[in-house]
Amino acid sequence: xxxxxxxxxxxxxxxxxxxxxxxxxxxxxxxxxxxxxxxxxxxxxxxxxxxxxxxxxxxxxxxxxxxxxxxxxxxxxxxxxxxxxxxxxxxxxxxxxxxxxxxxxx
Numbered sequence: 001x002x003x004x005x006x007x008x009x010x011x012x013x014x015x016x017x018x019x020x021x022x023x024x025x026x027x028x029x030x031x032x033x034x035x036x037x038x039x040x041x042x043x044x045x046x047x048x049x050x051x052x053x054x055x056x057x058x059x060x061x062x063x064x065x066x067x068x069x070x071x072x073x074x075x076x077x078x079x080x081x082x083x084x085x086x087x088x089x090x091x092x093x094x095x096x097x098x099x100x101x102x103x104x105x106x
Contacts (some may be wrong), residue, residue: 008013013044023039030096031096045072
């Protein structure tokens with residue numbers, strides 16, 4: 001069996017980060033922006049688990065895996081709060097377009 005090099009996971013994490021940054025910069029819909037944030041968080045967690053596995057040969061660091069699990073749970077809470085803001089903005093303004101919402105200053 002051929003071992004998977006850590007650089008493939010780092011490259012995958014970089015691609016996911018680039019897709020997330022692209023989604024944040026280009027997309028105008030708030031739900032698509034929240035999805036881009038989710039992709040960026042997943043990229044960071046993938047990178048953390050990669051470094052936990054390949055830090056020492058033959059040894060997997062359990063503390064970093066526990067940190068990744070905690071980060072996933074905090075990420076889920078943050079995404080839930082962000083989606084609550086999206087629902088509230090849609091109910092109040094009837095649009096999810098960021099440019100339209102910026103024009104509606106209080």
